[in-house]
Amino acid sequence: MPTKKPSLVKNSPPKASHLGGLWHHAYFIESSPEIALPALLKKLEAELNQPTRGHPDIFLHRSTVFSIEDSRQVKAESSGRPIVGESKFIILAAEFFASEAQHALLKTLEDASPNTHYFLITPQTEKLLPTLRSRLEKIELKSEKSDFKGSPKSDFGGQSVAGGFLALSLPERLAFVGKLIERHKDDEDSGLLKKEASELLNSLEIILHKNLHNTSRDARDVCARGLEEIIRARDYLSDRGAMTKMILENLALTL
Template sequence: MTHNAYVITGEKEKTLSYVLEFLLHEYGLKTEANPDVIVRRYSLFSVDDARSLNSIATLSPIGGEMKALVIVADRIYHEAQNAILKLLEEPPKGTVIILAVPQMEMLLPTVRSRVLQLSADFSHEENISDEARAFLDATKAKRTALIKKLTTGKDENERRANRDVAIRIIDGVEVATYAKFKIENERTKREALRALLSDIETLRGYLYDRSAPVRMILEHVSLCI
């Protein structure tokens, strides 16, 4: 391996499971009770978190010649991404850096150009979150009630948590739509499903903005499924 900075996208628990297997098979890093495999989870990865990561990266491995830093983040400030550019471009000797994020589009082009993308196929219906499954199975009235609940946060923390749920719903709708697209043979229906997949990709990007119109996005998706 000549490059030790990676990114993987998808639902965080599944991507983390894949990452831990990758570290074991590709780098021989056992992940259970190993101080050289450091996993950090963030709802929002900030500049302070980036500084902390840069500091941790300079530390030598404890039990061997390699260590891994795994960052699992729902969102990453652009300023924080800029703060780890050098780390991603030139990780310290013996250090593997892996970013696990919901989607590639949330990363700056300068970050994407410095990492290799790990590929794991999560496009199966069993990977749909409980929130997304409930949304997909709900009646129109229940969806309307759920959307209202997700757009009435009392403070920023609650609104952020609601956006996270909305993102998981969008991710699940995408998986379910893609599953239908793969088996649909009728041309008009395939075109409609393709259009919905395109909409989902665009709308999900908006949800990473703290001022995202969550109600409008979910209502649009609800009408299309």
């Protein structure tokens, strides 16, 4: 069965022929960029009535970690005026937003033109600074359900893979983590390893949240403890120089 693509709902900007002044200044979407970006671009295409690819008034930045250097680039982009329309759209999608980069981004939001609209996409909105988040309006996805299929190599973060991970024995879980680390032995510092680990945490979290509705009290307690471990693992994973292998191995032991 094909995966149902999510769409944007609730607090989405109203349709209008002239977007300037009718849209909120800045938004955030709590989701993995792989899920949210297509939905957001589809929404923008409908609002602008033209393709978003190559659009001169749309700036898209995608990275694993949004850094202070990235925030400087966003500041430079924000200073320009729209080219073909009345509004400019800056889309920032990342697994993590570094603290110093958030402070710089906050200043950029404060100084930006009212016709410049920002969209932050990240699965870890709890890591956003309260001062930054307070300036952002939330956009929700109608559905983030996914039926990823395939090998761990192609769909490591899919919910079917995450469910399989939970069903493995401890030695099998550790072997699973070992294969992931081995696959990234030549690019461990590129951010790809951390990205896959983050996708696994997100999928595990979705599964455990669903299982919280289990009628068994013991099962609910197990899920609650598992969610605490995932939150802790995500905190460690967001640190610079995080030991991804150690974090995933500890998760394999505690879930």
